[in-house]
Amino acid sequence: MDLTYTPEEEEFRARLRTWLAGVLPTLPPKPSPHDWPARRAYDLGWQRMLYDAGYAGLHWPVDAGGRGATPTQHLIYLEETEKAGAPYVGANFVGLLHAGPTVASEGSAEQRARWLPPVLRGEEVWCQGFSEPDAGSDLAALRTRAWRDGDDYVVSGSKIWTSHAEVADWCELLVRTAPGARKHRGITWLAMPMDAPGITVRPLRTLAGSTEFAEVFLDEVRVPAANRVGAENDGWRVTMVTLSYERGTAFVGEVVACRRVLSEVAREARKNGRWDDAALRRRLGGLNAEFRALWRLTQWNVSEAQGTGGVPGVGGSVFKLAYSHARQELFDAAAEVLGPDALDLGREWTLDRLSSLSYTIAAGTSQIQRNIVAERILGLPRGR
Amino acid sequence: MDLTYTPEEEEFRARLRTWLAGVLPTLPPKPSPHDWPARRAYDLGWQRMLYDAGYAGLHWPVDAGGRGATPTQHLIYLEETEKAGAPYVGANFVGLLHAGPTVASEGSAEQRARWLPPVLRGEEVWCQGFSEPDAGSDLAALRTRAWRDGDDYVVSGSKIWTSHAEVADWCELLVRTAPGARKHRGITWLAMPMDAPGITVRPLRTLAGSTEFAEVFLDEVRVPAANRVGAENDGWRVTMVTLSYERGTAFVGEVVACRRVLSEVAREARKNGRWDDAALRRRLGGLNAEFRALWRLTQWNVSEAQGTGGVPGVGGSVFKLAYSHARQELFDAAAEVLGPDALDLGREWTLDRLSSLSYTIAAGTSQIQRNIVAERILGLPRGR
Amino acid sequence: MDFRLTDDQRALRRGVRALLEGRFGREALRAALDRADGEGAAGGRERADGRLRGDGRVLDRGLWRELGAAGFFALRLPEGGGGAGQGLPEAVLAFEEAGRVLLPGPLIATHLAAGAVAGAATGEAVVTSADGGLVEWLDEADVVLGDVTGAEPLAPLDPLTPVHRLPGAGAARTPDGLLVSLLSAAEQLGSAARTCEIAAQHARTREQFGRPVGAFQAVQHLCADMLVRVETARAAVYAASVTADPADVAAARLLADEAAVRGARDCLQVHGGMGFTWESDVHLHLKRAWTRTHRAGGATRSEEELAEDLVSGAV
């Protein structure tokens, strides 16, 4: 149980801090959240700065152009960038954290050479075409069809919950290539160029009023067969492989941010007098316990990942269950502290409260996570 | 929405109060909880007093020897006896509230004549032989066998969670008479004399340390076929019919008692200083809301039963879910108020806290109640 | 005692439901939302940072007058005085229906002003009232009760409930706080009942993993707990409408607030991603429910009143 960082880790942290302190003041002003091209440019610009400083693809293998950092270094990177207020990964999310690792792991030499460097250099944006209106929790029920026609696949169907679709160059797309096959078979992974004819992107407004997501409609879109990663009908496995890149770090920045928010909420309560309410005060104390523990659980998962070679296993479900609940509790408590201002969408915490509602749904509902924990960790019989 | 009682109902209440005020001081001292014969005598004595005063079998039909009272009168009866601190139904529970109504509803003229009057007069005690070690929630999985031998059934098996077995004259017993039949078929209802050879009663100690229950082992016990109520293999239906006697009143006394306890807990908190803890104080306020609502829900269910002719339907599941939870919360809050004394088994609330743990399990777990609510009220598909 | 609804009460409920279904069905709701939202769905990007667009008139004055004509506001005024001569139980039934369909506007303030403020009873006037630190619908009200000096507009969480914050008002109790609590609880009850229905409906029809999601016990149990909260709150709200006892009202509002807020959240959970879109109505129930919890001093005051009740009076 060693929670001290090695001299190498401390040096990595110190260098990163120094670099951040120098570079962050030089950043251009943040673009409006509604200006997608400006957001793309901003996010790619930040990625380019990371690339030039040697931080791009920190957790990618060296042979994929990455830095081959340890999970602990990745944790430090995410902790420090969050604490310094550095830009979020933004438009580079899918490229750096999902499609890129998939290509790095399962792509051919040509595919790696074509797709990976532009992601690292901040030149190309990827989006994700996985979920469908009728395939949410049950992703493998996806129905978007693709059939072979000469050197192309022809794709028809629709995707939902696609971030950055408006400004993406590529979409990592899951399609059904063998309609008769059992669910998880018959799925194929394709890299679809977003400028191909037949693609319609429609912004999808969420309950928070924002349009972070889009629906993507595909009408006989031609995708070269050369853009297929992995074998035909083997796309489910190809996609799952990518998870091994995550190594327990998925929520590092968020936990750091939540702890900062919690402290701000407490200070706000002191300022506006709600601190005198012992029930509310102790509730904030309890949340302090939760988020301290979540930070330690992150360190635990990262240590496990570092020790076992990278695959995080189902510990991620345990973390996600606890974290998504704690995050919702945090913004409920913030609303208590705000009092009438909790009805003000102009307050950041009010919007955060709304968006926190998705945490028990997106990327596997809490119900599904509990099934995973029960069946795969506790060995209970398959639920029915 | 009429919450005022009719003049007849008020008169019924007034007469009952007067009678209780006169008779309760004449009761003998309460027996030790460990002296079963004395408890039997005490409970039967109280039943005899009720009988003599015309309150025995208040909710039974007149043709079964009862008073044919309305559900509202029954509610008033239960409310007033609880408030006055009258004895609990005790050893007469199964006879008055389950076996008796079953015989009244499904028994032959001879059976009614034989078994009902002694229950009403406080002369005979019944116990219930339904649950088995491997048939708890899944009662219909019961395995106690009975086979016909001349004019008798011969019964072997074991029952569990049988109250008052040590001092009962009769046991209403569910047995399997058609082993091959589907679960709910092939069950038969028998009245078993508890002095028959082959019956062994073993006290079953609960986590609260008490022995309110027993296990009953049956080794080729002979039960006359004349003691069968309803047809052979029709016992499941026979048993379920009885529920129509309950008419929403099952927890009247308990809700009244919980409201009194809650008030006592609040006064104790005022006395020992815990009242200054706003979180605890407001928690008690919230429980006040819960129990006020549970009382109104009782009145609602009773009114429904009165209006529709007596079958309470699945509203009982809604009530039981809310009540069992609220009761556990009540005694958790009481423990908070008690502080270190919450570790003292000599405090009544500590024992009550322990026994309240059974409320989400006994008579249909909360999980099963939720299935019932979801499937039968909300019309969701059968769970799997 | 017969706690069930009388035939007249059932008829009144049917009537209000029919009126609201006819005049404020889903299309009318979404149209009001688009008005509140400035330019409708396409204006979403602007909406996100809280600016109201358009002329700011969201209330349908025609509907308001129809409500007046139907007696919604004058319900409790004596029959001789242009009212329907009904009591609080009937008002609660009407407001429950309003909560079901998310009917917008300062319904409670206008109802309470009927007979005292000209035009309120007939729906000619829209009346609002300061309540603690907030006032709803200030910009669209014809008559404003209470001191709203220094009111500042918020970007309202519930797009169909514009609110202003009042400076330093704290949580001063309005004289009719009891009735505000009760009628607000009735709205919460209606909303809670509705989200329970919506969740069950979705669970019966939405398929995942080859079966309706309602066949999963986890979904069943979410829905069952929603119903338990609804029915418990219903008993409390109806009883409080009969007794008008302050502790009964406090209990009703606590349980109805909880049934509405948790019901909407669980409904969202049952819906999964589909409930997370602006197109779904579920979030409107949640935002309105959250908004109503701030009325009349909120849960904290109710809990304190109920605590005090435990040690002060007879049970």
Place this chain on the structure above:
Amino acid sequence: MDFRLTDDQRALRRGVRALLEGRFGREALRAALDRADGEGAAGGRERADGRLRGDGRVLDRGLWRELGAAGFFALRLPEGGGGAGQGLPEAVLAFEEAGRVLLPGPLIATHLAAGAVAGAATGEAVVTSADGGLVEWLDEADVVLGDVTGAEPLAPLDPLTPVHRLPGAGAARTPDGLLVSLLSAAEQLGSAARTCEIAAQHARTREQFGRPVGAFQAVQHLCADMLVRVETARAAVYAASVTADPADVAAARLLADEAAVRGARDCLQVHGGMGFTWESDVHLHLKRAWTRTHRAGGATRSEEELAEDLVSGAV
């Protein structure tokens, strides 16, 4: 950073587990229970009203000395001074194992007295200590630390933790409250992990409605939430053992208390009626877990400390 257990720590845990399984398996637990209970199961009727029967000696002094010999009490004393030279992390691992098997006795007080009170380190002496308004094992202790004047025996909720109440002591903090909190949290963690295992084991094997109850999603989810609480508490407890930071310790005790209490309750629920018998061990976990929550000022103090931490220091 490598938060995982070292090989030595794993070996220590294995060693303690083997020792306790050998010397305090289920039979020993039930035997201790029967001793505490006076006349064993047959004495249950007397036990119900709280009287202790028998000679009142429940602790197995032989086992206590074996614990001493194995270094349980001297674990953190320097190697030169007869100890094992280990730190708080190792102590936490040992106390977690003690919590798993419901090992009775004033383990924490004796451990903390090692090196200061003669015989404590070796298990020759049983040491207890006043803690706020309570003192555990007063009648069987050889050495009592703190003022226990006027101590009154309670009929103990946990049959294997006799307690006395101290008059007017309120919740005065003992000087080593931090370590009491931490080691108590470790015991809670062990208990929580154990009840999660017991529940899962029962769910895998107990059949109802023609299938293992663990195939029902409702049971699966109860068990999953138990594990989530265990693993969250584990991270907090282990981290607190490394940092010994007061806020970390407060967090650890809060989460471990909750994991233990709710774990035992959920375990009971999963067991249905079978868990409700005296013969089941589940209730012993619940009663012990409840008892431990009273140590070192309880949850309220920990929450207040953690609230203060939010506004006082750096996060």
